[in-house]
Amino acid sequence: MKIGIITIGNELLNGMRIDTNSSWIGESVQPAGGNVVWKASVVDDKNQIIHVLNSISDNIDVIIMTGGLGPTHDDITLKVLSDYFKTELEFDNHYWETLKNVIDH
Structure with a gap:
């Protein structure tokens, strides 16, 4: 399986x-x-992220992305991917509660 890695930041x-x-x-x-x-x-940068996705998507089986998920104004990965795949983001309450339990214990 051919894998591409995109690190963002x-x-x-x-x-x-x-x-x-x-x-x-x-x-x-x-x-x-x-x-x-x-x-x-x-x-x-939205344009760079989209350019990279478009450049490799036909030649890679799986794309793994990291980064761009922090609280600062320039962390735009989620919004860019939502636009790119033409889908809305959804908050997963079950996962959030599970994550909080792991962190708290």
Whole structure:
């Protein structure tokens, strides 16, 4: 299975953070038959994210994305993906409660 990894975040490209997620993902998918054949980091920019998705979507079986999910104004990943796939975001209360229980204990 061909896997592409997209890491999103200004901090990944301006030297503020080192991308360790894609290395971990690459190691983690191998036992399940995954083979990372493509990887890129992009800034929090709608046009760049869409360009990358369009560029690889025909040649990759699975796209794994990380980043761009924080509380700051430039974390736009969810909105971009919602627009890209023409679907609305939904809040999962059950998952939220499960996550809160894990964090609290």
